[in-house]
Amino acid sequence: MTDIHLPLDRSAGRLAAQIAAGFRAAVRSGRLTAGTRLPSSRDLARDLDVSRGVVVAAYEQLTAEGFLIARRGDGTRIAPLARPDEAAARPRQGAPVRPDGAPAPLPYDLTPGRPDLAAFPRERWIAAARAALRTLPNDALGYPDAAGVPALRAELAGYLGRVRAAHADPARVVVMNGVAHGLSALLAMLRDAGHRELAVEDPTSARQLPMMETAGLRLARVPVDAEGLDVAALARSGARAVLVTPAHQYPTGVVLSPARRAELIAWVRDVDGLILEDDYDAEFRYDRDPVGCLQGVDPDRVVLLGSVSKSLAPALRLGWAVAPPSVAGRLGEHRARTDLGAPVLEQHALTEFLRGGGYDRHLRTMRRRYRARRDALAGALAAHLPDARVHGVSAGIHLYVELPAGCDEDEVVARAAREGVAVTGARSLWSPGRAAAAPPALVLGYAGLSETRLVKAAELLGQAVTHGAGG
Numbered sequence: 157m158t159d160i161h162l163p164l165d166r167s168a169g170r171l172a173a174q175i176a177a178g179f180r181a182a183v184r185s186g187r188l189t190a191g192t193r194l195p196s197s198r199d200l201a202r203d204l205d206v207s208r209g210v211v212v213a214a215y216e217q218l219t220a221e222g223f224l225i226a227r228r229g230d231g232t233r234i235a236p237l238a239r240p241d242e243a244a245a246r247p248r249q250g251a252p253v254r255p256d257g258a259p260a261p262l263p264y265d266l267t268p269g270r271p272d273l274a275a276f277p278r279e280r281w282i283a284a285a286r287a288a289l290r291t292l293p294n295d296a297l298g299y300p301d302a303a304g305v306p307a308l309r310a311e312l313a314g315y316l317g318r319v320r321a322a323h324a325d326p327a328r329v330v331v332m333n334g335v336a337h338g339l340s341a342l343l344a345m346l347r348d349a350g351h352r353e354l355a356v357e358d359p360t361s362a363r364q365l366p367m368m369e370t371a372g373l374r375l376a377r378v379p380v381d382a383e384g385l386d387v388a389a390l391a392r393s394g395a396r397a398v399l400v401t402p403a404h405q406y407p408t409g410v411v412l413s414p415a416r417r418a419e420l421i422a423w424v425r426d427v428d429g430l431i432l433e434d435d436y437d438a439e440f441r442y443d444r445d446p447v448g449c450l451q452g453v454d455p456d457r458v459v460l461l462g463s464v465s466k467s468l469a470p471a472l473r474l475g476w477a478v479a480p481p482s483v484a485g486r487l488g489e490h491r492a493r494t495d496l497g498a499p500v501l502e503q504h505a506l507t508e509f510l511r512g513g514g515y516d517r518h519l520r521t522m523r524r525r526y527r528a529r530r531d532a533l534a535g536a537l538a539a540h541l542p543d544a545r546v547h548g549v550s551a552g553i554h555l556y557v558e559l560p561a562g563c564d565e566d567e568v569v570a571r572a573a574r575e576g577v578a579v580t581g582a583r584s585l586w587s588p589g590r591a592a593a594a595p596p597a598l599v600l601g602y603a604g605l606s607e608t609r610l611v612k613a614a615e616l617l618g619q620a621v622t623h624g625a626g627g
């Protein structure tokens with residue numbers, strides 16, 4: 157049933173006409189679309205505090221005009237022929253629009269940062285959500301513990317200890333709305349604690365850069381080489397806090413070497429600082445042993461940030477921070493002061509999903525699927541783009557592809573789009589100072605396309621690069 161905002165001017169009288177006019181305006185602006193079911197005349201009359209006869213008169217008028225269709229047993233709906241004004245309905249940029257209002261993606265979408273959304277375990281998630289809802293006592297539907305419901309924090313502590321070798325007990329775990337939320341909250345805390353600078357890898361994630369840039373801290377961009385973050389350069393930066401992706405550097409895919417891990421831990425102890433460990437795609441490892449998280453090495457100096465965005469779906473906006481107890485306490489207070497905590501039903505659904513083994517099962521399936529996709533894309537790139545250098549293949553759900561020297565990155569991205577392939581250039585991920593010297597490169601997300609489509613995408617991309625290089 158649709159809840160609709162219909163402002164009425166009671167002093168102006170003619171309430172039925174006002175209601176009818178309100179519905180017409182809502183249809184014209186696209187707020188109400190064909191097929192939408194309207195409230196019963198009784199419910200709407202109660203909501204608007206008018207007599208039922210007023211609403212019945214308005215509905216009859218609109219039905220006579222063809223705006224509404226009333227069917228016994230099906231209530232009253234907006235008629236299929238009721239069209240919004242063209243200007244209101246026209247999609248921006250003329251792109252096709254899907255039922256959820258977003259523009260339709262290109263046929264071969266290699267945008268990074270998304271898992272295979274078609275593989276979201278809808279049925280098992282519904283079962284977990286149903287089980288949670290069936291068993292939750294009524295008082296669990298009040299405001300939650302802002303740090304996260306205890307049952308989820310306990311499940312996450314067990315999972316992260318088992319799978320990521322994290323030093324996690326429920327008191328250290330705070331539920332956040334994804335890595336991004338954890339990062340923003342931690343940056344606010346660092347600023348309040350007197351930090352002036354944050355060090356971050358160069359290149360880094362385009363999604364996270366704006367959060368860092370608005371946090372009121374000076375950003376010290378630290379280069380990444382074949383061993384990962386350059387810790388000597390970090391030490392020269394003067395920062396006492398660093399955001400780092402040790403398990404699979406974003407976007408280059410480099411794994412922080414054992415020597416650099418040791419240097420980084422020595423650095424953080426030396427400066428009495430804090431490491432923010434972004435473990436964004438740690439679930440997916442293919443050709444190498446999983447590397448335990450840094451947090452497990454020094455749990456009092458490292459905050460582990462993770463989420464279900466790559467393992468299940470970014471739409472859930474569910475993640476965690478595993479932090480030293482004092483930091484975890486302040487994160488919980490931050491949530492209590494700023495948003496009163498994460499949605500409770502989703503937290504309990506994830507708890508059920510973890511507890512019942514659904515999460516592990518889903519990850520096993522996805523690891524197999526992504527490995528096959530990774531193989532297909534890497535193989536097709538070798539065939540169609542033999543002069544490109546492909547990095548970061550052993551883990552995650554994207555590849556970092558250095559284009560042949562002389563390629564114009566923007567030109568390749570634009571040409572690929574004309575061929576129906578959405579790819580992302582890497583230049584904007586570098587600091588302005590290093591972007592000019594960085595080789596042209598693409599970040600290719602492969603999680604969402606079948607092997608056949610990945611091979612085709614690589615072929616089309618190969619053509620775009622050949623033309624982009626002027627060949």
Ligand SMILES: Cc1ncc(COP(=O)(O)O)c(C=O)c1O
Pocket residue numbers: 269333334335336337361362363364401406434436462463464465470475
């Ligand atoms: C490297 C990296 N970390 C974290 C995030 C944000 O993840 P979340 O959805 O958990 O906030 C992104 C988003 O794309 C990312 O690229």
